[in-house]
Amino acid sequence: MIASVAVVGHQNNPLYLQSFTNANDALKLHHIVHCSLDVIDERVNNPKRSVSTLNESYLGLLYPTESYKVYGYLSNTKAKFLVVTTDLDVKDADIRSFFRRFHAAYVDAVSNPFHVPEKKIVSRTFAQRVSGIVKAFAAGTNG
């Protein structure tokens, strides 16, 4: 199950964060997403360590713990997309396609002329679209 999705700006500021857990515990997901930026920073700043992923937006599994996993995706404009999932067994291809759709939704949202770059995304359409992508992902992995 996807617990949370997030978009983080190029200065590591949160642009969009949506949790999909029932409990009122979004704050812990904020923390997880924020800490995952450490891993992205490390990979971006240490190209030696991540030669294979250098030319690719998809950063792969950032953060394996016993209880959840964080996957990352980095756009050319240094916008970071993160997914926190409690599914410990997810196919890489599923996550990749998820990120591609998520990225496309983001691009559409920030293309809105009324959106201020590097400001939080408040578009309801974007939120609905992301929820749709998350649901589709859940359906895809379960089915």
Next chain:
Amino acid sequence: MANYLAQFQAIKNTSDRLVVAVEDVSDLWPSVKEGLEKRLPLKKASLNNKTRNPVYVENLQAEFILTTDSRLRSRFPQEQYLFWFREPYATIVLVSCEDLDEFKTILKPRLKLIVQNEEREWFIVFVSKAHPNNDQATKNAKKVYARLEVDFNTRKRERCCKLDLNGVDASFWEDFDFKIVESIRNTLDRRAQFYEEEIRKMSEQRLMPVWNFCNFFILKESLAFMFEMAHLHEDSLREYDELELCYIETVSTPGKQRDFGGLEHGDDQAALLKPGFKPLSQIVQDDSFREFEFRQYLFARQVKLLFRLGRPLEVVMRGYSFIISFSKTLALHENTLPFCLREVWVISACLAIISSTSSTYDGLAAPDNEKEFYRLHGDLYSLCRIKFMRLAYLIGYGVEIEKSPVNSASLSMLPWPKPSIWPAVPEDASAKVLAKEKLILQANPRMKHFNIQRKQLPLEPSSLLREANRRRASLSVGNLSELIDYRQIDGSGIDGHQKFSPSTTNSMSRTYSGPNLESSLSLDRPMRISEVHVAAEHALENTVTDPDLLKSLSSLEEFEQKYMELTKGAADNYHHSWWKRHGVALDGEIAALCFKHGNYDLAAKSYEKVCALYAGEGWQDLLAEVLPNLAECQKILNDQAGYLSSCVRLLSLEDGLFLAKERQAFQLEVVRLAHSEMKHPVPLDVSSLITFSGNPGPPLQLCDGDPGTLPVTVWSGFPDDITLESLSLTLTNTLNTDEGVKTIKSSDAHILKPGRNVIKLDVPPQKPGSYVLGVLTGQIGNLRFRSHNFSKGGPQDNDDFMSYEKPTRPVLKVLKPRTLVDISAAVSSALLMNELQWLGLIVKPIDYSLKGSLLSIDTGPGLMIDESHTIDINEYAKTMEDKVHAHDSNTITENNTHPLEPKQLYIENGKIALPDWASDTSTTLWFPVHAIDDRMARAASADSPHRQNMVDGMRTIALKLEFGAFRNQIFERTIAVHFTDPFYVTTRVANKCNDGTLLLQATIHSQVKATLCLYDAWLDLQAGFVHVRKENGRPVSSFFPLVISPSSTAGILFSICIDNMAIADQNEVVQAESILNVMYGISGDRSNGAHSPTSLKLGSSDKLFFKVAIALQRPILDPCIAVGFVPFSSNCLRVGQLINMKWRVERLKDLEASPSSSCKDEVLYEVDANPEIWMIAGRTMGHALLSNARGSRTEITVTCMPLVSGHVRPPQLGLPAMDDANISCNPPGPHLVCVLPPTLSSSYCIPA
């Protein structure tokens, strides 16, 4: 073969180095032992690794063992084959012989026997005991050695070397080392090949029923062990890696149900660094090993090799991933394992890896690796910390664990342990249950500062109470409904114990009141949370064997100590790595514990770090969680500045993060502190809370020197109104940065409403330029605040944390100095001299209001204002006329918008206050002035009309206009006004009649732009002239009134004659000049120029009187000297041509009676020429010789050059010493000569 496991283990334990066998044929060992063993370990050995590539091994350990030694003798051939790795890798045959025959007969066959075993690698050391001085013995030894070489060396390989006991040759040892290494290498290669072959064969049987992992393991580990003995650790490690892979494949093969292990005492402590923790024979199971022990064994072997290879980083890397993966494996077998063994095992494994690697890490690795190393240590500490917290939560310390995002993220997604049955409450545990209950009840859920109420984050994946009871209930189905009821009563949701109300406790204690009922605690009654904790604690005590861990869980203090240690370990290591955020987040946990223990200073420091991180990257949700804690620390520490700053930061967080009530509490704190008696006024940056901007629209424009009022929009982020004692803003000139900033202040106190406020600030006069807003400063009580943040016309935006961009839009423009008003004379033509005239001034404001302006007038000499009259003011007629022409007639009515406005002004103290209606329009002011000129006008000769000098009629008037809002603007100008006589007069004698009557013509030239009307004119003649027929001097014919249009002329003719009588009356007072008296009237408009002054004086006659002096000259009646102008030799004069001007002077009479003349035969002359026309060369004045005798004559010549062409008056010769009446001139009057233009000169023309 598995039966050999025990033996194999024993062999591995005993043999740790390569064995070199020594075949001591001649009992030489005691004498050479010392020398040989000194060579060990072998300094440098070139061996081949598994891929047959040479590897240099340093300090290769080996051991010499005599073949007669029991260790080598007692082995069975089968064992030798199986454990080949422990067999000698080289055989040294020690021989000594001094007799060749003996060698041939005895020694050689024996040696042949020894070396016949092909599988052995051997070489012979011939020991010579011969003393160097004993030549015979030496010679014999050489002979025997030579024979030995012949017999045993082959072409491919030399197998002999010679050791002289009395004087060892250095080259021998090199030879010896080489041979021994060569033997070891060959043996190693052969054995490796053998093992590989065997392993390959066995691998082929992997999928067959005969496959036995133990056999495979013995072979594989034998090879690995052999490599390890040969210091080929890399190869050894690879063998273990392959072994591990193979094992995992084996255990994961479905089918066989295998025991997992982990049930023995002490299994809770990870054996990751202890390969010999359990003998392999104990963990063998059928054809394989128990996974729990065996995987740890393999990992321990790998770690040992990695340490030998000096790779602590790899140990940590492999260690962390091993722990994670093994923890998952443990989770799969959790229902068979002791309660929480998985957690306990992870804790001990992490701590073991940390302690082993941190002691071996030398810190000399590359920076990247170092950071990675610390990161992994941080991960290990963090993992250990999570598991430790989980254990602590289970036994009831959860109430004391900070419910922070960090802990919640770690714990709430981590599933509970899943034992097959949740542990039951032990017997006689009622005291413990009560103690736990007490702990839960006494736990004071810390109220957040400012009464912030937040739902606490969960630390449990699901309710522990429910989970525990569910796992118990699974034993006896039937109490499910009760369980649900219980849960409802207990109110245990996610955070059950938090809502454990006292009333519930009471009701519970009724049903569960004493230890005597404890035994009745059956499975069908759900446990209470305190019982769950007691049960878990009891079970853990059985699981944990590590006394340190037991101690750490024994009490809350011990728990917190360990918790602190682990948190600090994780944070410190993360700080050394790339993962700063992890480190800082954990700093927050350290701070929470410090706070709990009253160590507020440390807590504040750590919280500050956390807040700085979250604020810096804009994670406001997380910041809102930590910032109140920091504020509380600062409040306790009495750090007023910090506390205020925190309150302001809290206020400036996004709206949704706090309730309105909470935000009001923050503001109350700020206001309370601001008005409390602070020792020092505290400066505070409120950029995020109070923002400001100029008003939308164009900037305020001010003229240079004008003050103004600048409206500024201030956005207040305070939830309530806030009173500011003062408020000021700085303005920065964008064009000229040298000037620094100007501060403008708001004059009065303000109350800022939440949201938008418009505040007006007084702007004193500023230098020209464009100004932007700088910094807003103000005061709330003793609090001096500053705000740098420029809002963009909307509510302050909290996402704007990165850009403190300065506003670029100017709010104020002070224009460059320009003309704001213009005052000019309304009329350019001349006014009448000596008469009262209206002087018009046009006051023209240029896009600037003249409201309240004051005009000072200072007249120059010869001009005075007639203060008895009022001053007229009206709109500037000319503009009106223009408008009439340009637009339709409607405009006219518009222009008459001030018909009732006062049009008469008075002058007070030389100043005139302009009326308000005239502040924006051009007006004309009419002053009554009087120019005075005492001189009488003179008529000129018609031949040489001499006009009145313009300067004579010029008068000045100095004006000073004070205007602007504060009369701060001053306009000064001096205006020249031209006054003139109404006309000037030229005269000429029109005709000379035979009867002596002269017709004198007086021509009157109008000088004004007005119509003159002559009513009367008469001539008062001077002595020597009389009117013909003694008339009254009126003109010949009377045709008055005579009207003269502007700029035209009129003539009047008088007939006069020369009065011969008058000459005699020398003594009478004679009138030297004739006076022409003119009575005239003028009709003109003051807006055009000269006009009638009669309109000023009511009732006075409108006739004006004007006098002109006319000089009349009597004819020359008695000439003494005649002066004649000699005509030029050439007809034409040219400009620039020198000519001689000649006059002939002739004495007509004897000059006898002239006593004044000192030199009578001379005459004084003077040449008068217009310097603009003539240039005189030489003297213009001098004496010419002229005798006194009548008829004497002389000629005066002056050289001169004409400067202009045309008909010009030539120079005239005057004789100053003579009376004009005695000089007869020819020609008699002024005459003209013609001067031609200069001839064209081509000298400067440049040919093409």
